Amino acid sequence: MPPFGLSIARAMGAAALGLALALPGVAQAQQAPAANANTFDAVRARGQLVCGVNTGLAGFAQPDSQGVWRGFDAEYCRAITAAIFGDPSKVRFVPTTAQVRFTALQSGEVDVLSRNTTWTLSRDTALGLDFAATNFFDGQGFMVKTALGVKSAKELEGATICVQPGTTTEQNLSDWARANRIRFTPVVIERLEEIVGAFVAGRCDAYTTDVSGLAATRSAQPKPDDYVILPEVISKEPLALGVRQGDARFADVVRWTHFLLLSAEEFGITQGNVDQMANDPRPEVQRMLGRNGELGKMLGLDNLWAVNVIKAVGNYAELFDRTLKPIGIQRGPNALWTTQGGLQYSPPFR
Amino acid sequence: MSQTTIDPRSLRAPPRRPLRLSWSDERVRAIVWQILVVGLLGAIVWWLWSNTVHNLEVRRIATGFGFLNREAGLPIAENLIPYSPTDTYFRALLIGLLNTLKVAVVGIILATVFGTLIGIARLSKNWLLSKIAGVYIEVIRDLPLLLQLLFWYAILQGLPGPRQALHPVGGVFLSNRGLKLPWIEWQDAHSYALLAFALGAVFTWFYRRDAIRKRIADGRPRPVWPVALGCLVVLPVAIWAAAGAPWTVDWPELRGFNFRGGLNMSPEYFALLLGLTTYTAGFIAEIVRAGILAVPHGQWEAAQALGLRPGQVLKQVVLPQALRVIIPPMTSQYLNITKNSSLAVAIGYQDIVSIANTTLNQTGQAIEGIAIIMVVYLSISLSISLFMNWYNAKIALVER
Numbered sequence: 226m227p228p229f230g231l232s233i234a235r236a237m238g239a240a241a242l243g244l245a246l247a248l249p250g251v252a253q254a255q256q257a258p259a260a261n262a263n264t265f266d267a268v269r270a271r272g273q274l275v276c277g278v279n280t281g282l283a284g285f286a287q288p289d290s291q292g293v294w295r296g297f298d299a300e301y302c303r304a305i306t307a308a309i310f311g312d313p314s315k316v317r318f319v320p321t322t323a324q325v326r327f328t329a330l331q332s333g334e335v336d337v338l339s340r341n342t343t344w345t346l347s348r349d350t351a352l353g354l355d356f357a358a359t360n361f362f363d364g365q366g367f368m369v370k371t372a373l374g375v376k377s378a379k380e381l382e383g384a385t386i387c388v389q390p391g392t393t394t395e396q397n398l399s400d401w402a403r404a405n406r407i408r409f410t411p412v413v414i415e416r417l418e419e420i421v422g423a424f425v426a427g428r429c430d431a432y433t434t435d436v437s438g439l440a441a442t443r444s445a446q447p448k449p450d451d452y453v454i455l456p457e458v459i460s461k462e463p464l465a466l467g468v469r470q471g472d473a474r475f476a477d478v479v480r481w482t483h484f485l486l487l488s489a490e491e492f493g494i495t496q497g498n499v500d501q502m503a504n505d506p507r508p509e510v511q512r513m514l515g516r517n518g519e520l521g522k523m524l525g526l527d528n529l530w531a532v533n534v535i536k537a538v539g540n541y542a543e544l545f546d547r548t549l550k551p552i553g554i555q556r557g558p559n560a561l562w563t564t565q566g567g568l569q570y571s572p573p574f575r
Numbered sequence: 576m577s578q579t580t581i582d583p584r585s586l587r588a589p590p591r592r593p594l595r596l597s598w599s600d601e602r603v604r605a606i607v608w609q610i611l612v613v614g615l616l617g618a619i620v621w622w623l624w625s626n627t628v629h630n631l632e633v634r635r636i637a638t639g640f641g642f643l644n645r646e647a648g649l650p651i652a653e654n655l656i657p658y659s660p661t662d663t664y665f666r667a668l669l670i671g672l673l674n675t676l677k678v679a680v681v682g683i684i685l686a687t688v689f690g691t692l693i694g695i696a697r698l699s700k701n702w703l704l705s706k707i708a709g710v711y712i713e714v715i716r717d718l719p720l721l722l723q724l725l726f727w728y729a730i731l732q733g734l735p736g737p738r739q740a741l742h743p744v745g746g747v748f749l750s751n752r753g754l755k756l757p758w759i760e761w762q763d764a765h766s767y768a769l770l771a772f773a774l775g776a777v778f779t780w781f782y783r784r785d786a787i788r789k790r791i792a793d794g795r796p797r798p799v800w801p802v803a804l805g806c807l808v809v810l811p812v813a814i815w816a817a818a819g820a821p822w823t824v825d826w827p828e829l830r831g832f833n834f835r836g837g838l839n840m841s842p843e844y845f846a847l848l849l850g851l852t853t854y855t856a857g858f859i860a861e862i863v864r865a866g867i868l869a870v871p872h873g874q875w876e877a878a879q880a881l882g883l884r885p886g887q888v889l890k891q892v893v894l895p896q897a898l899r900v901i902i903p904p905m906t907s908q909y910l911n912i913t914k915n916s917s918l919a920v921a922i923g924y925q926d927i928v929s930i931a932n933t934t935l936n937q938t939g940q941a942i943e944g945i946a947i948i949m950v951v952y953l954s955i956s957l958s959i960s961l962f963m964n965w966y967n968a969k970i971a972l973v974e975r
Contacts, residue, residue: 324936331634331941352939353636383831385752388650390929391936396648399660410833411650412843414923415932423923426732427751428842430832470634 264336264468264475265309265525273315276302277335280320280417283441284552285341294318297548298339301360301466301483304538305337308482308530313537324391324415327352330467337479338467341435343393348467355472356465357479362558362568364458365397366436368443371453373430378457385410387420387429394434397460431455435462437554444552478524485531487571488513489540491563496539499532513574520574541569627942642938643668649933651925653841664934671930672951678844678926679913679955682851686912687905689852690859697864708860715857721918724850728922731842737833746826748834751842755827758838764818768811775806843924847916855912859905866901867893898970906963910956917952927951 268274278286278298286298294302303313321329321340329335331353341363342348344356367378367386375381388395390413402409412429414420421442424432432439436458443452466483468476489495492510494502503514511517513531521528538544545556560567594602631638647667648660655673658666697708715723732751735741740750746757759765779802786797815821827837870893878892919926928948935944 324932327936327939328941331636331939347938351637353634381832383833383835385833390649390933395650395933396660396937399648399650402650403660409650411652412923413650413652413925413929413933415920415929419921419923423732427736428732 264472265478268309268336268475272310273317274302274306274309274337275317275319275335276305277321277326277329277338277340278302278318279340280322282341282417282438283445284437284549284554285441286318286320286339295548297361297544298341300538300544300548301339302337304486304534304544305339305479305482307533307537308478308485308524308526311527311530311533313533322391322415322417323389327354327467330354330469333469336468336475340467341438341464342467343435343462344465345393353470354467355470355476356467357476358483359463359465360483361437361464363435363437363462363464365394365433365460365462366439366458367431367433367455368424368439368452369431369455370427371451375431375455378431378455378459379405379407381409381431382407383409384430385412385428387412387414387424387432389413389417389420389434390415392434393460393462398433401459435464437464437549440554441552474525478526481524482534484571484574485513485534486538486541486544487561487569488574489531489535490542491561491571494535494540496535496543499535503532509574631942636939638940638943640940640943642934642940642943645938647934649930649937651930653844653925664938667930668927668934668947671925671927674924675913675916675919675926675928675951676955678847678851678916678919678924682848682855682912682916683909685848685852686855686859686908690856690908691863693856693860694863694867697860698867712857712860715853716861720850720854720915721921723854724846724918724922727849728842728846731846734842737829740829740834746824746837748827748829750834752833752839753842754840754845755834756838756840757824757826760821760823760825762821764815764821767818768815771811771814772807775810779803779806841924843919843922846922847919847924850918851912851915854915855908858908858911862901862904862908863897866897869900870896895970896972899967899972902963902967902970906960906967909959909963913955913959914952 276299278294278296281287282296284296286294286296289295299318302316302318306316307313309315319329319335321335321338326338326340326342327348330338337357338354339360341361342356343363344359348354349356367381369375369381386398386409388398388411395411395413398409398411401407412420412423414423421432423429425446432442434442436454439454443449443454446452466479468479488509492502492505492507492513494510494514499514502510503516505511505514508517512520515521515528515531519528521530524530527533539547541561545559556565556567558568560569562568562570594600597603628638643665644663646661647664649667650660651658651667651670653674654670655677656670658670693708693711696704697712699705699708731753734749734751737748737750737752740748740752740755742748746755748755779799782802783799786799790796825836825838827834827839874892874896875888878888883891916926917928920929920932923929931944931948935941938944
């Protein structure tokens with residue numbers, strides 16, 4: 226897509242929110258106001274889930290040569306779609322920049338944000354969002370060119386640093402610089418491709434974003450070894466699935482889809498063995514896969530929703546290994562608490 | 576015309592009749608229509624407003640301008656007045672406004688100068704010059720401005736890094752970090768001298784106006800240049816010298832990653848200024864050409880027949896008449912430069928739109944943010960329009 230396409234979209238996006246909020250016809254046509262109806266019914270009626278993803282971040286959300294969206298975040302969109310419809314293909318991906326993503330969600334342009342979005346208090350409250358689940362624990366880091374010879378972020382005094390506007394990254398950067406008495410010049414460009422382009426062209430000495438994003442960008446370069454990610458991690462970035470505030474039923478579906486992926490890994494249910502696992506004697510597996518009880522119905526879904534989701538995308542480990550491992554991201558804090566002492570933990574399916 | 580003369584139109588006016596409550600009464604019809612239109616407009620505004628408020632409440636989105644006093648926390652690369660991320664959103668937006676004005680004002684001046692030169696070149700009898708100007712205008716006008724901005728930005732990014740910076744003359748460095756120039760260390764004495772220059776310019780302008788008025792009265796020319804020299808050069812220099820004649824040059828030098836000291840023009844600002852100037856100059860050139868061609872050839876010949884020198888012909892006879900045609904479309908071009916400067920977001924120059932966008936993203940106050948952007952552009956544009964309309968009225972043909 227030519228760069229100006231999205232620039233115009235960005236400009237229009239904010240204005241569109243004003244319109245969408247002002248015109249009840251427009252707002253109701255796209256999504257019912259949260260007070261009485263909910264996104265869940267609206268998605269059902271539409272027969273399609275509209276999922277807000279990144280504009281193109283390797284490993285998370287990027288169209289392949291066939292135009293099919295690939296990556297961790299894109300697979301989460303498919304998992305939620307499979308949970309609702311039993312068919313992962315009933316999803317439409319809407320690429321959103323860091324700046325328009327919340328507007329897109331608020332105005333009903335997308336149903337859910339699966340898009341490297343950090344869960345913060347102000348976003349959870351004043352911005353009118355709810356975060357359903359943290360599906361990736363991340364932290365902010367710095368990447369420099371190897372040739373620069375920098376070994377630590379503390380050496381970045383006086384540097385020019387590339388950063389995307391409208392992100393927690395931008396605010397963390399100024400907090401960190403203030404705390405460490407480091408002066409820097411920001412270069413602030415909205416489009417991911419262009420901020421990376423500016424960094425690669427040498428406009429900036431360092432590029433800062435979530436470590437996973439740095440790894441993705443590094444792996445996408447012709448010579449990844451020309452770039453090095455510095456050891457410091459300066460923030461907590463719990464990347465979470467975002468929905469509109471006051472939309473509890475839909476938030477439940479999104480949240481438990483994530484927990485399902487975790488539990489499936491915990492109990493060893495994979496894309497390949499999910500059918501055989503239906504005969505597994507463990508009671509929780511029986512409940513999860515719909516052989517016993519009505520957990521699916523409690524969510525307002527088909528009782529075989531879990532089978533559909535796992536058949537579509539596999540469990541959390543499979544999903545992770547398929548999308549993020551190839552670009553050099555380790556499980557780290559995203560390992561399961563129950564088996565490897567990581568942070569990912571699912572409440573019981575009961 | 577004596578005081579006792581009565582305007583004959585008042586005698587022809589129809590006698591005032593009492594208002595009759597009938598559809599056939601023109602005034603009743605007028606009042607009814609006006610009430611209907613105003614009422615409808617009011618209803619639409621109320622409807623939009625109440626729906627907005629309702630939808631914001633339903634979505635539990637906070638409203639109001641209270642966020643302006645909160646700490647912004649966003650880093651800004653270029654600021655004309657001191658700024659740090661601990662300052663408020665209000666100050667951040669003010670920086671954005673100043674950045675917009677910085678590129679718009681400089682852009683308007685440069686585009687006017689280049690546009691006028693190219694417009695005159697297009698009319699030149701020199702075939703090559705005229706054709707070059709023609710090709711320039713056609714190429715520049717036909718390409719989208721955003722594309723040109725990205726082009727200039729890409730070119731500036733292609734410059735060598737700071738450690739291999741181009742170094743044409745002492746103290747001047749050109750790299751992908753921008754253009755670095757030596758600059759004097761600004762002290763109070765410089766501010767005083769600048770103030771004296773500004774006051775001198777105002778005085779010179781009034782003196783010149785007075786001199787022209789007196790010349791029209793008695794026909795005696797009064798030279799303005801001695802006063803101009805005194806007010807614009809001698810006085811500021813004298814004040815600067817009296818304040819101790821401070822003169823310390825701040826040379827840029829490479830320290831660590833980047834250059835320190837000196838005056839910096841960032842690639843983002845430079846690309847935006849270059850793009851806006853070259854693009855708008857193409858349009859202004861055509862406006863200037865049209866204005867000059869609009870002056871009838873007889874005016875040139877008549878002025879020459881009076882014995883005026885070519886320069887005088889242009890200055891005293893042709894330009895005053897051409898300006899009347901040039902000014903109104905020129906106003907539109909100035910407005911365009913200002914509004915087009917919002918394309919800055921594409922190349923990372925932090926103007927009002929960029930900072931307001933980040934603000935509304937961080938605070939979620941989309942409607943307030945957009946309202947601020949609209950108020951800013953409306954204010955700038957109305958100011959330009961008012962000034963240009965005043966100027967247009969001033970140079971309008973005075974019929975005697």
